[in-house]
Amino acid sequence: MPFDLLLNNVSKYIHLDSAEKEIFLSFLQPKHIKRKQFILNDGEICKNSVFVTDGCLRGFTVDKxxxxxxxxxxxxxxxxxxxxxxxxxxxxxxxxxxxxxTESIILSKINQEKLYHEVPKFERFFRILTENSLVANQQRIVDNMSLTAEERYSIFCKRYPTLIDHLPQKQIASYVGVTPEFFSRMRSEMIRKRA
Amino acid sequence: MPFDLLLNNVSKYIHLDSAEKEIFLSFLQPKHIKRKQFILNDGEICKNSVFVTDGCLRGFTVDKxxxxxxxxxxxxxxxxxxxxxxxxxxxxxxxxxxxxxTESIILSKINQEKLYHEVPKFERFFRILTENSLVANQQRIVDNMSLTAEERYSIFCKRYPTLIDHLPQKQIASYVGVTPEFFSRMRSEMIRKRA
DNA sequence: CGCATTTCTTAATCTACATCATCTTTCCCG
DNA sequence: CGGGAAAGATGATGTAGATTAAGAAATGCG
Structure with a gap:
């Protein structure tokens, strides 16, 4: 069951009995997403929360x-x-x-509201997710103002350990906030230092 | 009445009849804050929302x-x-x-919860404040990654027009994310360009 | 499997901003 | 209102990271 990963994730924060699990699952929809496919474009209204069970998504903006x-x-x-x-x-x-x-599970905004009515403890769960995103953003602002690229990279490594040797370097560079060229140079210097 | 500014602020987002205004006001507490006085320290739990009616506060972090x-x-x-x-x-x-x-009006977390019970439309009001802070943080991350110091300064000017010639330059520099020395230099160059 | 496209590396040069030092101006508290 | 501290200006020098360019490696798709 690919839903196990999601149920595990939820049970980190709230306990569900099997009836509640059933209700939760009934609001979910599995979705397969092909490489390079967009599930949200800037300017659109976001209608879904997406939980990834396999593969990888990225959220990004495009500047002027x-x-x-x-x-x-x-x-x-x-x-x-x-x-x-x-x-x-x-x-x-x-x-x-x-x-x-990528394999994912979709919870639509509409179903999320319904879920709140039927199993109110999910309010707690999504409140915690919102808090986490708030704290991550706040921390990121400070990190970008006070840390070097190398320090920001090491934060990336802690946050996403499974992605380090798994993602195109240019994606990591973009997350860290440097050019792919600088990122490449930085990595080879980090390796040299360690040797 | 210094509460007028606050009632104006609230009525931008929700409409209150006079009974509701009374309830709201009963949960508030005016507070005088002296220059250089702290009303929150990092590591503490934030117990209040603070609305400024005169003077100026700043929120900041200290890096390693x-x-x-x-x-x-x-x-x-x-x-x-x-x-x-x-x-x-x-x-x-x-x-x-x-x-x-600074003159301010305090709404404690506890009173905020009580207010939600007595006048539920305040949930909407504070939800909007939270959204605004979310969008500001998200935008700030992107701005710091993609804009020059000069562009970030012009965003500061739009956001806080009353503060431009009113605040120590080093505070603005810190908000913009540059050293006071560079900020001073940058400003004199901006003036030179315009002349 | 093979070719095209994307990704990665390395090097030279450039620039936005930091740092350090010194001097002047402003401001605020006794 | 006067003296001391904080804030600001300005110059010289240092550096993290950008840009441009060009070749090498990897990868995904027909």
Whole structure:
């Protein structure tokens, strides 16, 4: 069952009996996403929370010079959405794209509201997810103002250990906030230092 | 009445009849804050939302090298709090300090909850404040990754027009994310260009 | 399997911003 | 209102990371 990963994720924060699990599962929809396929474009209203069970998604914005900036990755076991747009139901700034063929589970905004009515303890669960995204954003602002690229890379490594040797370097570079060229040079210097 | 500014602020988002206004006001507490006085320290749990009616507060973090990074200002008409800590009631990372003698209105977390029960439409109001802080943080991450110091300064100017010639330059520099020396140089060059 | 496209590496040069030092100006508290 | 501290200006020098260019390696798709 690919839903096991999701149930595990939920049970980190709230306990569900089997009736509640049933209700939860009835609101979910599995979705296969092909490599390079977009499931959200900037300017759209975000209608879904997406939980990845296999593969990997990325959330990114495009600045006025056409440069992409990766704000988050979603490997298996992670949720992804444009939190602002999802909450406010106003147009967002995030694009969400599959970096490889990906299996996911969709919880629509509408079903999320229904779920709150039928199993109120899910309010707690999604409140915690929102808090986590808040704290991550706050921390990221500070990190970008005070840390070097190398330090930011090591934060990436802690946050996404499974992605380190798994993702195109240019995606990691974009998350860390440097050019692919500099990132390549930086990595080879880090290896040299360690040797 | 210094509460007028606050009632105006609230009525931008929700309409209150006079009974509801009464209830709201009964939960508030005016507070005078002296220049250089802290009303929140990092590591503490944030217990209050603070609305400024006169003067100015700043929210900032201190990095591992002891350098301060200003995340937000609160001139008259603005709310300030460590949103993450306020919502989660866990220790936060923000310090909040008065940049000059300041008049403010305090709404404690506890009273905020009571207010939700007595006047539920305040849920909408504070939800919107939370959304605004979310979108501001998201935008700030992108801005810091893609804009020059000069562009970030012009965003500061739009966001806080009343503060431009009113605040120590080093505070603005810290918000923009540059050293005071570079900020001084940058400003004199911007003036030269315009002349 | 093989070719095209994407990704990675390395090098030279460039630039935005930091750091350090010194001097001047402003401001605030006794 | 006067003196001391904080803030600001300006110059010289240092550096993290960008840009451009060009070749090598990897990868995905027909």
């Amino acid at each position: 010079n056409g440069i992409e900036h990766v704000l988050s990755f979603a490997p298996p076991g992670w949720w992804i959405a444009d939190m602002y747009s999802l909450i406010s139901q106003k147009p967002g700034i995030l694009n969400i794209e599959a970096l490889e063929d | 090298n002891g350098i301060e990074h200003v995340l937000s200002f609160a001139p008259p008409g603005w709310w300030i709090a460590d949103m993450y800590s306020l919502i989660s009631q866990k220790p936060g990372i923000l310090n909040i300090e008065a940049l000059e003698d």
